[in-house]
Amino acid sequence: MLHAEISPRKPAKRTINGVLLLDKPYGISSSKAVQIVKRVFSAAKCGHTGTLDPMATGLLPLCLGEATKFSSVLLGANKTYEATLRLGFLSTTGDAEGEITKLATNAGNPTLSLCEQVLQGFIGKIMQVPPMYSALKHQGKPLYVYARNGKNIERPAREIVIHAIQIKSLFNDVLQLIIHCGTGTYIRTLAEDIGSALGCGGAYLTQLRRTAIDRFDLLQTQTLSALEAMDADEQDACLLPIDCLLQEFPAVVLDKLAALHILQGQIVISPSDFSNTPEGNTVRLYDHQQQFLGLGEITSEQKIAAKRMLASSQLLKAVV
Numbered sequence: 001m002l003h004a005e006i007s008p009r010k011p012a013k014r015t016i017n018g019v020l021l022l023d024k025p026y027g028i029s030s031s032k033a034v035q036i037v038k039r040v041f042s043a044a045k046c047g048h049t050g051t052l053d054p055m056a057t058g059l060l061p062l063c064l065g066e067a068t069k070f071s072s073v074l075l076g077a078n079k080t081y082e083a084t085l086r087l088g089f090l091s092t093t094g095d096a097e098g099e100i101t102k103l104a105t106n107a108g109n110p111t112l113s114l115c116e117q118v119l120q121g122f123i124g125k126i127m128q129v130p131p132m133y134s135a136l137k138h139q140g141k142p143l144y145v146y147a148r149n150g151k152n153i154e155r156p157a158r159e160i161v162i163h164a165i166q167i168k169s170l171f172n173d174v175l176q177l178i179i180h181c182g183t184g185t186y187i188r189t190l191a192e193d194i195g196s197a198l199g200c201g202g203a204y205l206t207q208l209r210r211t212a213i214d215r216f217d218l219l220q221t222q223t224l225s226a227l228e229a230m231d232a233d234e235q236d237a238c239l240l241p242i243d244c245l246l247q248e249f250p251a252v253v254l255d256k257l258a259a260l261h262i263l264q265g266q267i268v269i270s271p272s273d274f275s276n277t278p279e280g281n282t283v284r285l286y287d288h289q290q291q292f293l294g295l296g297e298i299t300s301e302q303k304i305a306a307k308r309m310l311a312s313s314q315l316l317k318a319v320v
Contacts (some may be wrong), residue, residue: 013042016043016065018065019061019063019240019244020063021059021062021220021221021240022037022060022221023221023222024057026057030052030060031048033224034046034047036224041064041235043064046065047071048060049062049075051135053095053208055208056208058209058210063245066242066311070246073246077183077213078180078214079180079185080210081179082208082211083176083179083187083190083191083205083207083208084175084176084206084207084208085203085206086204087109087173088109088202089204091204093133093147094189095188095204096207098204110175115170116167118194121197122162122190122193122194123165124162126162127160128157128189129157129158129189130189131143132144132153133188136155143155161185162180162185162190163181164178164179173200175203178211187205192204220240242310246295250283252270252271252285252304253271253290262285262293262306263306269302279300280297281298282297282307285309293309294306294309294310
């Protein structure tokens with residue numbers, strides 16, 4: 001008698017909420033990192049807060065479960081990178097993954113004092129043309145799709161902000177920098193522009209590591225290998241609470257009745273200590289037991305309306 005093979009059952013997906021600060025390894029995309037973390041945690045839902053290129057390593061905040069509702073908050077945050085530039089060379093992609101060409105210049109390698117002088121010109125608000133190898137869309141397609149087909153699309157320059165650039169080391173044609181920048185900055189393009197300004201004709205990135213986003217840094221991260229070696233309880237202990245993403249917004253504690261009403265979609269009266277908060281401001285909402293409920297918005301007449309709330313089914317049980 002023949003017996004049909006029984007395929008192993010997939011582990012049940014868990015409803016787990018929180019923020020994981022991952023130290024992304026070299027060679028995998030941000031989407032691949034999400035897939036791995038989702039599998040490791042058996043999570044029903046997981047997403048990232050902004051991508052890192054496959055060649056880049058470092059801090060990648062991931063949102064699990066209800067935290068995905070707030071993943072866009074970090075998109076506009078300031079970021080810090082450690083970047084290694086090779087001067088006098090160009091790459092088709094701006095980094096070590098492209099075709100590398102040595103530039104014929106007679107300038108020689110720059111001095112430390114020249115680097116310090118030139119880098120001052122990149123501090124503050126500057127204009128930057130996004131690279132062709134980027135996920136920016138043109139007629140519905142990412143620019144890198146056109147680049148891979150040998151096409152060049154005209155890209156308008158955009159304003160970015162460089163808060164600080166510190167020289168970590170300079171040895172021959174290798175320049176290591178610590179860059180603190182605003183959102184939308186392409187470090188690959190910045191490397192090319194710095195190399196050109198130094199008289200080297202250009203430069204490309206040989207290494208890139210993101211060390212901080214907003215108030216989060218590498219000291220708080222976990223690696224994929226470490227997570228895979230943990231049991232479920234240890235993994236869960238690595239998750240930060242959802243509201244860690246939202247500390248820029250003032251906290252409002254609602255009494256039991258107000259918490260119940262706002263979870264039911266009703267507008268509630270602001271507590272007295274928020275009576276002068278300007279209309280349109282976003283606030284973090286908590287119940288009387290300090291349980292995070294979501295984000296609210298100050299309306300006219302100093303009331304609070306729900307803006308982006310956690311799933312109310314479990315919260316309602318807790319409040320009641």
